[in-house]
Amino acid sequence: MPTPNENNENSSMELYEYIRVGTTIYVPSIKPMLSKRNEKILLPWNLDTIKQDHPNNWKDIIRDLKRYKGFCTIPEHLNYVRDYMGFYNIYEPLNFQPKEGNCDTILAFINHIFEEQYELGLDYLQLLYTKPLQRLPVLCLVSKKRETGKTTFLDLLKVIYGNNMTFNNNDDFRSIFNSDWVTKLIVGIDEVLLDKKEDSERIKNLSTAKTYKAEAKGKDRFEVEYFGKIILCSNNETNFMAIGIEETRYWVRNIKTLECMDKKYLEKLIPEIPQFLHFLFHRKLSSTNETRMWFTKEQIYTEALRRVKSEFVNKVEKELYEIIKEIMEIKELETFDFINLNAKILLERSGHRVSRSRIRNILEDQWGLKQYPNASNFNTFQFDHSGILYETEAKGRYYTIKQDDLERINVAMFT
Numbered sequence: 001m002p003t004p005n006e007n008n009e010n011s012s013m014e015l016y017e018y019i020r021v022g023t024t025i026y027v028p029s030i031k032p033m034l035s036k037r038n039e040k041i042l043l044p045w046n047l048d049t050i051k052q053d054h055p056n057n058w059k060d061i062i063r064d065l066k067r068y069k070g071f072c073t074i075p076e077h078l079n080y081v082r083d084y085m086g087f088y089n090i091y092e093p094l095n096f097q098p099k100e101g102n103c104d105t106i107l108a109f110i111n112h113i114f115e116e117q118y119e120l121g122l123d124y125l126q127l128l129y130t131k132p133l134q135r136l137p138v139l140c141l142v143s144k145k146r147e148t149g150k151t152t153f154l155d156l157l158k159v160i161y162g163n164n165m166t167f168n169n170n171d172d173f174r175s176i177f178n179s180d181w182v183t184k185l186i187v188g189i190d191e192v193l194l195d196k197k198e199d200s201e202r203i204k205n206l207s208t209a210k211t212y213k214a215e216a217k218g219k220d221r222f223e224v225e226y227f228g229k230i231i232l233c234s235n236n237e238t239n240f241m242a243i244g245i246e247e248t249r250y251w252v253r254n255i256k257t258l259e260c261m262d263k264k265y266l267e268k269l270i271p272e273i274p275q276f277l278h279f280l281f282h283r284k285l286s287s288t289n290e291t292r293m294w295f296t297k298e299q300i301y302t303e304a305l306r307r308v309k310s311e312f313v314n315k316v317e318k319e320l321y322e323i324i325k326e327i328m329e330i331k332e333l334e335t336f337d338f339i340n341l342n343a344k345i346l347l348e349r350s351g352h353r354v355s356r357s358r359i360r361n362i363l364e365d366q367w368g369l370k371q372y373p374n375a376s377n378f379n380t381f382q383f384d385h386s387g388i389l390y391e392t393e394a395k396g397r398y399y400t401i402k403q404d405d406l407e408r409i410n411v412a413m414f415t
Contacts, residue, residue, distance in 0.1 A: 018050065018061060019067070019088070020066070021042075021071060022068070022069065022070050024044055025047065025050070026043060026044055027045050029041055039162070039163055040162075047062070050062070068083070068088035069087050070087050071088050071089075071090050072084055073089065073090055075091050075132040075164070075185055075227055076132065077132060080093040090183065094277075100275065101274070103275040103278075103279055105268055106275075107279075109149065110122060112149060113141065113153055113255060114253065115253075117300070120295065120299055120300065122283065123287050124139065124251075125280060126280045127285075127294060128185070129280045130280065130281065133227050135208055135292055135294070136293055136295075137251040137293050137300055138203055138207050138230045138232065138250045138251065139232070140231075140253070141153060141232070141234075141255050142233070142234045142235075142237045142240060143235065143257075144236075145256065145257045147258060147261040149261060150190075150233040152261075152265055152266055152269075153231075154233060156266065156269055156270075157188070157231070158186075159266070164184055164185040165186035165187075166180065169189065173187075173194065174194075183228075187228050187229070187230050189232050189233070194232075199242075206228065207249045208249070208292060211226055237308075238310075239311060242315065243305070243308045244309070245309050245354075246355065246358075247309070249293060250308075316347065316354050317362050319350055323346045323350065324336055324338075327381050328406070331381060331389070334402065335400050335401065335402050336400070337379065337398045337400050338398060339380075339394065339396040339397065339399070340356045340359050340360055340363070341356070342380055342382065342394070344356055345382065346382070367405065369405070370399070371398065371399055372397050372400070376398070377393065377394070377395050378394060379394075380392060380398070
């Protein structure tokens with residue numbers, strides 16, 4: 001492992017120097033923030049303004065401009081480089097340098113967040129720091145309780161990674177305009193409620209994507225290399241997102257109340273950041289790279305994840321019940337015959353993708369239905385592309401559901 005660059009700030013451009021990237025002049029500047037943790041930005045400039053500001057030596061300024069071919073994004077914390085093969089690296093160097101010393105307050109806070117998975121939590125944070133290109137699971141911190149430290153965890157990462165991390169809200173994430181966050185190391189979403197199927201599909205795809213289409217207002221879409229990590233926080237413990245029963249990309253932790261929490265708790269953590277980075281750099285990982293997201297599904301399994309998945313299964317079960325009930329009411333049926341595949345098609349029409357084995361679990365284990373012992377001909381109902389219900393002939397080992405079964409299932413699900 002390389003030694004962290006002891007002169008990160010020296011490797012970046014001096015602030016307020018003019019630079020040219022491609023054919024455009026910029027001024028690297030510091031934008032004041034209400035949080036007092038100021039943000040580095042590039043302000044586009046023009047030649048006429050330089051002439052006005054420096055009437056006597058503007059030619060010297062233009063002659064001495066640091067020139068770059070274009071922009072690039074190379075995430076690196078240990079040996080940061082601003083000028084990367086003649087391109088301006090828009091990934092920012094960290095504002096903190098590793099320093100040997102005590103970081104017990106931060107470690108106690110990390111222990112509070114990850115508890116029995118403390119070592120794996122440290123692995124996650126160590127990989128974030130030392131291997132920023134490594135894909136990691138979608139970390140979800142949930143709790144109905146107040147003052148748990150969920151938001152403080154995001155705030156701490158924001159202080160460490162600065163402009164390389166951004167905060168989104170639900171609407172930001174759903175917007176087609178994403179150029180402000182697709183090049184960030186961390187995308188934090190607080191008070192998340194992304195319960196639509198397309199939301200979970202997008203996050204699932206992002207978690208393993210190598211490239212992604214970036215889009216800004218008034219500009220054509222362009223492809224970027226994607227290396228972002230998504231961290232979600234929610235007060236909703238089970239309904240913040242639809243997570244399928246077979247999904248392995250989510251790490252859900254239910255966070256307890258932090259007894260020592262106060263309004264200035266983050267300020268107690270910040271002074272220990274250099275020592276914490278030193279700790280992460282020298283610490284030996286407790287896990288090895290077992291999957292494309294480093295951790296195995298067994299390592300990041302939690303009871304909180306099981307509850308979210310169970311809620312998803314319950315949604316599928318209820319949706320299937322409502323669909324069958326609707327069909328039987330519309331066609332005034334006393335019984336309804338269908339095979340597993342028919343149920344799968346009906347659910348997919350409603351936006352629920354689920355495996356046939358999961359449907360079989362609902363039909364047989366949850367509802368107590370039995371398949372016809374032999375493949376036989378039967379009549380069933382499906383919806384066409386216009387939403388019109390039509391009758392069709394089929395053959396297979398079908399299930400039969402009766403009005404009495406609907407009443408029994410309704411009682412079991414809703415009481």
